[in-house]
Amino acid sequence: MTDLTSLTIAEARQGLANKSFTARELTDAHLAAMEAARVLNAYVLETPDRAREMAKQADDKIAKGEGGPLAGIPLGIKDLFATRDIRTTACSKILGNFIPPYESTVTSQLWRDGAVLLGKLNNDEFAMGSSNETSCFGPVTNPWRREGSNTTLVPGGSSGGSASAVAAQLCMGATATDTGGSIRQPAAFTATVGIKPTYGRCSRWGTVAFASSLDQAGPIARSVRDAAILMRSMAGHDPKDTTSVDVAVPDYETAIGKSVKGMKIGIPKEYRLDGMPAEIEKLWSEGAAWLKAAGAELVEVSLPHTKYALPAYYIVAPAEASSNLARYDGVRYGLREPAKNIIEMYENTRAEGFGDEVRRRVMIGTYVLSAGYYDAYYLRAQKVRTLIKKDFENCFAKGVHAILTPATPSAAFGIGEKGGDPVEMYLNDIFTVTVNMAGLPGIAVPSGKDAQGLPLGLQLIGRPFDEETLFSLGDVIEQAAGRFTAPRWW
């Protein structure tokens, strides 16, 4: 029974159907693993009672032949998703002990399909970060370490708890969100699979907002197939989100194993950065060779505005954040700091409740939206965003099915290693942020290791609402590269 946590979702589904084990046993195994791995700080709230109750319900349904597509599958939920009657904080002090009286659409669909909630997962405060170091609950530890070293590494961010928990087998899969790379970068740092679907594919309702025009939910899992299984349950039109798109959700799993013969794969020359580590370069060529061997055709493409995506992002995202985070004022929920008048109450509450990175971004956003600066910063950034999207459209118009790039410019780094300069941390998202700016789907798939034994990932960028092609191509990479499991030291 000790091996139940190492199964994929697809394997567990089979085992439950065969009655090799019960949902309760599967959940108990994960609860034990979660408890034994508290040193990783992946979970900010464990919900064992709820988990056992949900597992029992799943067992009852399975016995009656009424189990849903995720019946009995234990999952972790990023603490950005509102969970009814269960504390939800976005890992910010300002939400304090907030208990949502409602459930996010994405998580409600997971429970509808029979999944089991193990607990809430750590993340960067309000999803602002690339290392999970800005969480008010403290940093998350990556289960991966450099060979022969005990240095504690970050799991990436902002979905660091999700990536760490999935990689360390503390849940079978996890929800995550991605505004500039927050699903794909941590997936690459932990040898897990993460997909950010097309903007509008998953409802944002009930997910704590960071930058509304960029935020999108998606899964982190241990295989491409598992990510496809989770995506199907998470996606779908929601009348409660005006940006949720009313298109049918395909059975993504059928894309696994599909031939990619004849597909045109773009290799964008602008992603070949000066001073890019040789091992990233090598990984990228290897990935291209695997796709070629599977029958795909490689073509060089140009995305000329790539280098402007990150600076444009650091105007658009903080601007939207400053507006979204105006709601945290100490009046209706969360933290309140006393003061003699209402303005000071707002100011003290927000000074006490927001961490440094959130404060920085809210202030940048406030500045770029302020009178006299709006045109020079915000409006210009939105125009650059149009050009970035046009680059991709031109590329897809030439018959390109998907674009292959590295997922990150490096492997995981140490906790506290990139603390000084905020811009240095922002550069982590250089390969992922373009995808959010253009609203496209992107998947990160583990593809190899660096010289120190740390995982590296490749990213595939797809056409709008064509996640299926990404699953097919991702599966080819997974078949060639294999899957990677962090050696257990905790």
Next chain:
Amino acid sequence: MSVDATTVRRIAHLARIAVSDAEVPHLQGELNAILAFVEQLSEVNVDGVEPMTSVTPMEMKKRADVVNDGEIADTIVGNAPDTVNHFFLVPKVVE
């Protein structure tokens, strides 16, 4: 463009975040580093380019103008730091 100490205090006040005098120089440095980074956008030719308003070409959905919720005052104020009789309490605003 870069910000001076007075501007940092003004932004903080607009954002309703209390900032102590001791924090200003540090914040000023960080904000200026970010502003210097985004400065490279000025080299892009954006003449005649429409600003993006939506990544997906779609019409704004509108829901029917009907009451579909209500009678949940207890729930609404349930997480509030200070309330009385279903009202949110705040420090005195009008003398």
